[in-house]
Amino acid sequence: MTQSDRQEGALTGKTAIVTGGASGIGRAAVERFAREGAYVICADLDATAAQALAARLVADGLAVEATETDVTDESSVTAMASMALKVTGRIDTVLVNAGIMVEGDVLSVSLAAWTRVMNVNATGSFLTARAVMPHLIDTSGTLVFTASTVGLSGMKGVAAYSASKGAVVALTRQLAADYADRGVRVNAIAPGAVRTALSESQFRARARDDTHFNELLAQVIGRYPIARWGQPEEIAEVMLFLASDRSSWMTGQIIPVDGGLLELR
Numbered sequence: 001m002t003q004s005d006r007q008e009g010a011l012t013g014k015t016a017i018v019t020g021g022a023s024g025i026g027r028a029a030v031e032r033f034a035r036e037g038a039y040v041i042c043a044d045l046d047a048t049a050a051q052a053l054a055a056r057l058v059a060d061g062l063a064v065e066a067t068e069t070d071v072t073d074e075s076s077v078t079a080m081a082s083m084a085l086k087v088t089g090r091i092d093t094v095l096v097n098a099g100i101m102v103e104g105d106v107l108s109v110s111l112a113a114w115t116r117v118m119n120v121n122a123t124g125s126f127l128t129a130r131a132v133m134p135h136l137i138d139t140s141g142t143l144v145f146t147a148s149t150v151g152l153s154g155m156k157g158v159a160a161y162s163a164s165k166g167a168v169v170a171l172t173r174q175l176a177a178d179y180a181d182r183g184v185r186v187n188a189i190a191p192g193a194v195r196t197a198l199s200e201s202q203f204r205a206r207a208r209d210d211t212h213f214n215e216l217l218a219q220v221i222g223r224y225p226i227a228r229w230g231q232p233e234e235i236a237e238v239m240l241f242l243a244s245d246r247s248s249w250m251t252g253q254i255i256p257v258d259g260g261l262l263e264l265r
């Protein structure tokens, strides 16, 4: 199947970049965006996983290319944007999604861990936005950040992560204010608990053993009005909405996709 054989999708003819695209929520978004007709650049620190995903989706007739990118490195992020421009000549939407989590409150988190999380989640978001913004102005494009419910409400024991996602929330609103008059819309998703490598490692770090791990997972889900884990595809669906023209009068919004956690608990 070629690009022209496919039905028109919400992103047909568009070029999308997804950072942290090789795993979890980003991986679901890469596939969803590609199935909606986008040419997708899957940018990730884990080049092997990014290439494996791209190969699987290309074999399925989709347009996906992998690139090794470290969002904390300005030259790497610039190279990611250049690659997209070289391949398709445009950048229409960028999902700023790469993120890491470390455990700890302010007394227990090390400065090194704090700095690592802020570098990836907050500074990485800034560097990505800076590298792609001139090209999004050219296409009247969209930026979608992956924030977190934790960046809106706080959660026990994740001080660095929470602060970094608070920065993402503020950056989303700031960029929306700065670039609305140049045609760029900027929004964010605030996911609740989604079962991925990131959430798995968070609870593994807290758990004494397998039984305790399962107890912790059950405790988390017990707080959710829709009492189950979110699926990466359920987050990607809303990302698609915000990335595409379907959300054409929305900017500066932080949209919780969280099984009702923030509003109803």
Ligand SMILES: NC(=O)c1ccc[n+]([C@@H]2O[C@H](COP(=O)([O-])OP(=O)(O)OC[C@H]3O[C@@H](n4cnc5c(N)ncnc54)[C@H](O)[C@@H]3O)[C@@H](O)[C@H]2O)c1
Residues within 6 Å of the ligand: 019, 020, 021, 022, 023, 024, 025, 026, 043, 044, 045, 046, 069, 070, 071, 072, 097, 098, 099, 100, 120, 124, 146, 147, 148, 149, 190, 191, 192, 193, 194, 195, 196, 197, 198, 199
């Ligand atoms: N899983 C959840 O419950 C949850 C909830 C709220 C928000 N989020 C956010 O969603 C985003 C995706 O998380 P996920 O749960 O899919 O995690 P994940 O660990 O499955 O995927 C994260 C991806 O980011 C990549 N990455 C890490 N550091 C990078 C760097 N410096 N440069 C480029 N890529 C890098 C990893 O290699 C990985 O492929 C993150 O921003 C996370 O904070 C996740």
